[in-house]
Each structure stands twice: as structure tokens, then as C-alpha cells.
Amino acid sequence: MDKNKRLDLSYSQMKWETIFKRLLIVMSAIILLLVVGVFFTLIVESWPSIKSLGVKFLWGKVWDPVNNIYGAYPFLIGTLLTSFTALIISIPFSYAIAIYLGEYNPKGWLSDLLKNTIELIAAVPSIIYGFWALFVLVPEVRKLETAIHVTPYGVGVFTASLVLAVMIIPYAAALGTSLIRMVPSPLKEGAYALGATRFEVIRSVILPYTRSGLFAGILLSLGRALGETMAVTVLIGNTSAIANTFKDIFFGPGNTMASVIANEFAEADHALYLSALIELGLVLFFVTVIINLIGKRIITKYTNN
């Protein structure tokens, strides 16, 4: 009787064990299904546009939903221009933070304080940056634009890039800091023993040693910049027409892939319009996923060695 009861108990425990193990498998399979689902949904919903517009969608210069003409070129240019401008502005700062926190001052309260402050930059919601910049930065940019004799829109690619630059600094900086801290000290000590100054050690030992890792950090920042929506939507001015001179494109209003989706998705009133917007989303998805995966691959390869 007693034995039977114990058998029953251990049987039910075993049953629970199997259920639990299956549950774990199901949950991680869900993650897999989610990504596959996202991918398929984007493909299926943008299929009308892919079918009827083809590859020339990407190079079409005119975006005119009223006359059913869809070309993604203005948004490609807008996205690439804002992202790369932001990236170029941000690189010196993220490198400086990585070198300072990784090499000059890796421990102590000042280092902790700076590290936490930098992390906080990434924590502030992007809509707050956008809102602040719309009321504070835009008038300043307008003054600057008047001073250098371009049309003073205030909003536009340049303003969006400035804000974007600040927002993406933490990603490359955090990764760079931890990688620079991982540089083996015998390497640095060897260089010091040969009489190198600190600057020479950084230039000819630390930076070459961490080059691919720092590059991966930049890729992560770029991935963020490409997909960033709200701050850019508020600041970029939202025109789908493309200006004639580079100066007007750079300082004038534009649109990115993310901002055009945010602005027009809700008002897309016919099937092709909607599916053209989703195709933009698909392109964005592809590009950010590839950039992120390359970045992650480099980091894993790098930290394993």
C-alpha cells in the first residue's frame, strides 16, 4: 500500500519532469517561430508591391502615392545619409569613451559615474530626444543655417543626424570599453618596457589589437541608427521629394524608411500603397538583421579567442 503510493508519487514527478522539459523546448521554439513569422508576414504583405514594382522599386526616384508611383530612392538616401552622418559624428566620441574607460581610468567612482551616465543616454526614450530637439535644437540649427546661407528649415537630415549621433554613442562605447579592458597586459607591458609612451601603446598595441571588435561596435551603432524611428520622424521634416543639390538634401527636410512608415502607414488607403510601405519595412528588417548578425559574429569570434 505504502509502496504503491510512493510509486504513484514518483510517477507523477516523472510526468511533471517530462512536461517541464517539453515546456522549455516549446518556449524556445516560440522564439524561432516568432522570427520566421515576422519574416513571412513581411514577405507576404509586401508581395503585391514586390510583384508589380520589382527591383526598380529601390531605385525609383519618385514617391507619389496619389498617382500610384512608388520609388524608395528618396528614403534610401535619407536613411543612409542620416545614419552615416550620425555614425561619423559619433565615432570619435565612442572611441574616446572606450579608451578612457578601458585604458586610462578603468576603476573608481569617476569611471563608474561616466559609465552609468553613458548607459543612461541609451535609456532615455527616443521620443523625448525628438521632442526636446524639436523645441531647443531646431531653433539653434535654424540660426546656424541662416549664418551659413542655406534655407533655414531647422528640421531636416542634419538635425536628425545630430540627435541620432548622441543616441547611438553608448552602443559602440560600451562594447569598446569591455574589449579594451580585455587586451592582455603582457602586450602592453612589453611595449612600455621598450620605452613606448602611453599614447604609443594605445596607438600601436591597443587599437590594432581591438580593431575588429571596435568595428563590430560601430556596426551595432549603425544598426540602431538605421532602425531608429521616433526622434527622426519628429525631426526630419517629412518630405518625399528629393532636393537637387547636396546642400539642400543635407540641410533640408527629407524622410527615412522608418519615418515614412511611421507617418504614412496609418493613412495608406489602397493595397499597393500599403504593400510598398511594408516592402520598405522588409528592406529595413533585412539590412538591420544582417548588420547585427555580422556584428555579433565578430564579437563572438573575438571574445572566444
Next chain:
Amino acid sequence: MDARIGIRNTKSILFKSFIIFLAFVVTLPLIIVLLYIIKQGVMQVNWHFLTHVPAPEGEKGGGIANALVGSLLIVGMSSLVAIPVGILAGIYLSENPGTKLSYYSGLCVDILQGVPSIVMGIVVYFWIVKPFGFSAISGSIALAIMMLPIVIRSTEQTLLLLPPSLKEAALSLGVPYHRVILKVIVPCGFAGILSGIILSIARIIGETAPLLFTALGSNYLTTNVRGAMESLPHLIFTYATSPYDDQHDLAWGASFILLMFVLILNIVTKLITRKWKIQL
């Protein structure tokens, strides 16, 4: 000879000053933004502001009660979905590092982390909004998907750091596998998992883009999760771009509240990770 050493040393010192300058300049924009939001927002916040819905366009007064309740409901529902799924998936990844499923799931976690939030909004629109209409639930689902990677990774990383002897000791006493995980492993890694959860909440509470086509926004104070619902970031977006000064004031106040949420959640995470010495 001496002169060259002098030049090299000067160069080194100059470089160091330059690096320090650049590194600390970065904090300026953050400080400026924080101070500005606090200055503009703190004047708006009072009891009336927290308990009333926005006044009609062009009228003074009103508050953000609808967005406050909406944000808390939407984020709460996302957490209910994302936390169990994320922890269980994280346990699987840390327990079965070699399997095909864990390789591909891990890859998918990386992919999910990189998906732009606006794309998530589009996808959830087709999954839930198109068949069932705009709803707070659809917004929660979109945010839950954005929470998942952070919860999964922090669970996985924390559990990987635990010594294997813990699990071996429990198993050798004849404790069934699910009890080993739920009563030994997860409690030991609790602080790490908790800080991951708080961090993910801090991340999604300010997300606007996935809510644009899902929870939509509403001028009424509502707890009906099957209908459209306002949220703090969405309210800021709508009112920031409106032409009325009164609505800007509401948006400054809402920004202040949102910022406080984010700051507090981040500080709590910091305190937890510091107390238990976790590296996230």
C-alpha cells in the same frame, strides 16, 4: 635625444587630455536634455494633472491620466506575456547549449534584438489589429516581443554563471529535474533575472513606434484592453507635433513622468546588479 622624448611625452599628455575632453563632452547633451525636461515638466505635474484626461484642443488644463493608466496596463500585460516565456526560453538556452534548437533560438534572439521597433509595429498590425481591430492587447504583444530578447539573454547569462555543482548536488539527492530548476537554479540566479526584467521594462516603457499602429491612442480614460488606449510615449508624440501650446505643456509633463519612470527603473537595476555583483 632628450628633445624627442619631450615631444613624445607631450604628445602622450595632449592625447590623454583630448580623450578625456571628448569622453566627458558626451555627457553634456544628456545633462542638457534632462535638465530641460525637468524644468519644463515639473511645473506641469500636480494632482489634477495626474488624475484628469487631456482638455479639448486649445483649452487650458487637463492631465494625462489616460496615458498613465494606459502605459501601466500595456506594459503590465507585456510583462505578463514576456517574463514567463523569456525565463523559460532562457533556461532552455542555458541548459542545452549544444543542441540545434538552442543554436537557432539563440540566433533568433539576436535577430529579434536588432529588429527596428517600427517593423515590429507593422507585423503585429497584421497579426492582431487587422483581424480584431486596434487594441491595447495588440500593443502589449508588440512590446512583449521587444522585451523577450533582454529577458532571455539576462536569464541565460545569469544561469550560465552559476556553479554546476549546485545542480549536481540537488540532482544527486534525487530531486526531479523541474524542481531542481525551479527551486534551486532559478532562486540562485534570481537577482540577475530580476534586473534583466526591470531593464527590459525600462526599455519598452518609452517605445512609441510599435504602438502607433496597434494601441493607437485615445482621449478617454479607459481600462478596456480590447479597445484603443493612450500611452505616455504616444501622447508625447501626438502632442509634441500639435500646434497648441497647452498640448505642448501636457507633453512636457508627460515627458517628465516618463523620464522619471525610466530613471528609477534604471537606478533600481543598478542597485540590484551592484548588490549581487552581477555583470549584465
